[in-house]
Amino acid sequence: MPIRLVARQTHSRLMTWLTPIIALVLSLIAGCVVFSLLGYPPLKSLYTFFLAPISDLYGVSELFIKAAPLAMIAVGLSMGFRANVWNIGAEGQLTIGAIVGSALPVYFPESDNALMLPAMLVLGVLGGMAWASIPAFLKTKMNTNEILTSLLLVYVAVLVLSTLVHGPWRDPGGYNFPESVVFQDAAVIPGILSGTRLHGGTIIALLVVLSVWLLFSRTVAGFQVRVAGLAPNAARYTGIHFNRVIWYVLLGAGGLAGLAGIIEVAGPIGQLQPIISPGYGFSAIIVAFLGRLHPIGILFASLVLALSYLGGEFVQIKMGLPLGIAGVFQGMLLFFLLASDLLINYRVEWRTSRKFDRARTD
Amino acid sequence: MEAITTVELIMLTVVSAATPLLLAATGELVAEKSGVLNLGVEGMMLIGAVCAFVGALTSGSWMLGIIAGAVGGVLMSMLFGLLTLIFLANQVASGLALTLFGIGLSSLIGIPFIGLPIEKLPTLSLPFLSDIPLLGPLLFSQDVLIYLSVIMAFAVHWFLNHTKPGLVLRAVGESHDAAHSIGYAVVKIRFLAVMFGGAMAGLGGAFLSLSYTPMWVEHMTAGRGWIALAIVVFATWKPGRVIIGAYLFGSVTILQLHLQGIGVQIPAQILSMLPYLVTILVLVLISRHSTRVKLNAPACIGQIFHPNT
Numbered sequence A: 001m002p003i004r005l006v007a008r009q010t011h012s013r014l015m016t017w018l019t020p021i022i023a024l025v026l027s028l029i030a031g032c033v034v035f036s037l038l039g040y041p042p043l044k045s046l047y048t049f050f051l052a053p054i055s056d057l058y059g060v061s062e063l064f065i066k067a068a069p070l071a072m073i074a075v076g077l078s079m080g081f082r083a084n085v086w087n088i089g090a091e092g093q094l095t096i097g098a099i100v101g102s103a104l105p106v107y108f109p110e111s112d113n114a115l116m117l118p119a120m121l122v123l124g125v126l127g128g129m130a131w132a133s134i135p136a137f138l139k140t141k142m143n144t145n146e147i148l149t150s151l152l153l154v155y156v157a158v159l160v161l162s163t164l165v166h167g168p169w170r171d172p173g174g175y176n177f178p179e180s181v182v183f184q185d186a187a188v189i190p191g192i193l194s195g196t197r198l199h200g201g202t203i204i205a206l207l208v209v210l211s212v213w214l215l216f217s218r219t220v221a222g223f224q225v226r227v228a229g230l231a232p233n234a235a236r237y238t239g240i241h242f243n244r245v246i247w248y249v250l251l252g253a254g255g256l257a258g259l260a261g262i263i264e265v266a267g268p269i270g271q272l273q274p275i276i277s278p279g280y281g282f283s284a285i286i287v288a289f290l291g292r293l294h295p296i297g298i299l300f301a302s303l304v305l306a307l308s309y310l311g312g313e314f315v316q317i318k319m320g321l322p323l324g325i326a327g328v329f330q331g332m333l334l335f336f337l338l339a340s341d342l343l344i345n346y347r348v349e350w351r352t353s354r355k356f357d358r359a360r361t362d
Numbered sequence B: 001m002e003a004i005t006t007v008e009l010i011m012l013t014v015v016s017a018a019t020p021l022l023l024a025a026t027g028e029l030v031a032e033k034s035g036v037l038n039l040g041v042e043g044m045m046l047i048g049a050v051c052a053f054v055g056a057l058t059s060g061s062w063m064l065g066i067i068a069g070a071v072g073g074v075l076m077s078m079l080f081g082l083l084t085l086i087f088l089a090n091q092v093a094s095g096l097a098l099t100l101f102g103i104g105l106s107s108l109i110g111i112p113f114i115g116l117p118i119e120k121l122p123t124l125s126l127p128f129l130s131d132i133p134l135l136g137p138l139l140f141s142q143d144v145l146i147y148l149s150v151i152m153a154f155a156v157h158w159f160l161n162h163t164k165p166g167l168v169l170r171a172v173g174e175s176h177d178a179a180h181s182i183g184y185a186v187v188k189i190r191f192l193a194v195m196f197g198g199a200m201a202g203l204g205g206a207f208l209s210l211s212y213t214p215m216w217v218e219h220m221t222a223g224r225g226w227i228a229l230a231i232v233v234f235a236t237w238k239p240g241r242v243i244i245g246a247y248l249f250g251s252v253t254i255l256q257l258h259l260q261g262i263g264v265q266i267p268a269q270i271l272s273m274l275p276y277l278v279t280i281l282v283l284v285l286i287s288r289h290s291t292r293v294k295l296n297a298p299a300c301i302g303q304i305f306h307p308n309t
Helices: A013-037 A042-054 A057-082 A090-107 A116-142 A146-166 A200-218 A220-230 A232-237 A242-269 A280-290 A295-319 A324-340 A354-361 B006-033 B041-059 B062-086 B091-113 B135-140 B144-162 B164-174 B176-181 B186-212 B224-234 B239-261 B268-287 B290-296
Strands: A003-007 A346-350 B123-125 B141-143
Touching: A013 A042, A013 A295, A013 A324, A042 A057, A042 A295, A057 A090, A057 A200, A057 A220, A057 A242, A057 A280, A057 A295, A090 A116, A090 A146, A090 A242, A090 A280, A116 A146, A116 A242, A116 B268, A146 A242, A146 B224, A146 B268, A200 A220, A200 A242, A200 A295, A220 A232, A220 A242, A232 A242, A242 A280, A280 A295, A280 A324, A280 B091, A295 A324, A324 B062, A324 B091, B006 B041, B006 B144, B006 B164, B006 B186, B006 B224, B006 B239, B041 B062, B041 B091, B041 B186, B041 B224, B062 B091, B062 B186, B141 B144, B144 B164, B144 B186, B144 B239, B164 B176, B164 B186, B176 B186, B186 B224, B224 B239, B224 B268, B239 B268, B268 B290
Parallel strands: none
Antiparallel strands: A003 A346, B123 B141
């Protein structure tokens, strides 16, 4: 082969931030190919997918509404990924957070107590943490792989939600639809921009992401998590407890996913339904990687993935394309990112002649 | 011939619930034995399912359908191999990407085919043997993928433990550096193992859309790819135990369906949780004995191999 890979001495900071852009460009090109294969005009489709949805204020506000849960979940997951803890069950933690937080308006539908909403948010966080504590417990006490347990618990969580909205939590006045009561005003996050659906949850998300960043970069716990991932042996020698790190990151990620869940149902949705997320918990994994496991990067990456959801809906409505196209785009984006991340740790060299080879080995 | 009894019927359904898991888990076991953890089984199964369905429906041949399913799975696994073995990407992240991509792509491919009927895979009855009461229909009157699933599990056992290429594959999974230094093509061997895993996952998906429920439904694997991954751990990387694991999970699936069927006073959703909960429970029971898992797990699983480093 005329190409060979040479390991870099240290990983390239430039490439760390350049490869997401490379991946994005490659995904756009591949997107053109996919649209052509499906028999749609590629450039018009790309425009409809990526630009038309955010061409007015309402569109931009929708973008922020979708980016908020993605950013919150991704920040939580990124701490775990840094410590080599692979929580891929954020979708389940989101769901349980939404359920636990919704218990208040479901059982007290008349209450207009001002503490209702804050209490719901707290319960949402606790619900997500509780669900994430299952894989944490099984990992630390029972040595069980957190990837599989956290993922399998997603299916369980979604079935718990389904049980509730089809059964005990179904709105008695709801014509037998599998939905809870519509939350009263005191249990709904107020809007912040008239003419749009933008709500206070988006601001909460932004504040949460920034404060997690501070916690992660300024506290001992955050330091321990980073060391555990970067240099496990050094961490062991310095007395960092791996089990404690596992608990930190799983509870952190679970709490944030739970918060995202309750904000979804108390914000844009306004009640419990059988499906409350289009897969934010999974897409947040892509957001975390695209954002380089860094909170600021994650804020930008969450906008990209939010756009892929919006674009997917747009091409479905305007051009009749199937909604699955959003998932295909998200998958391709992660593929290209993972592939181009090679450039962070390796340099690509063109082998021009045999002499060059010999010179290197001498 | 006497009518099929309820017991026979239940056992037949257990077999069909176990088969997709057995196919996918056997394939994943080979990939993992070579040192590659491919978490994209769910995605490969879905692509296998949709390709098999589209292939069988458009060609009118179930054989071509099965082949299309396997090819779909292989193509997906090659994408994974390219990422992790050539571009040296993180295997966990790449596997997740494969699953997310597979869910999206399969729904895209399958849109025009939702709700279309297809003839179930024909059963191939072996003469005389299939007339044995009770065991006959169970063992000797099944469709080709069911036979194949069991044959492949035994074949993989034989290959890994009694052939030289099998030994080499295990060596690559135990220590890629040692295998490389004595001249084995680590990347090539792993790529082939990953492709085998893809083909088997594709066949598992093909069984779902051609035989188990002969139709295409979005996300019809419903987590079976993840359960297959758990079965490999449950089996402590031994093909014979994969059969036990797959049939155990098949039984749980059928048990909950029958409980729903006879009208047990438990919400259907709670019964539907059973397969996932049992998977977690079994994983916990196996993993508690950390030495047992460590002794059998391929030592290099999930690690990136680059000869120049």
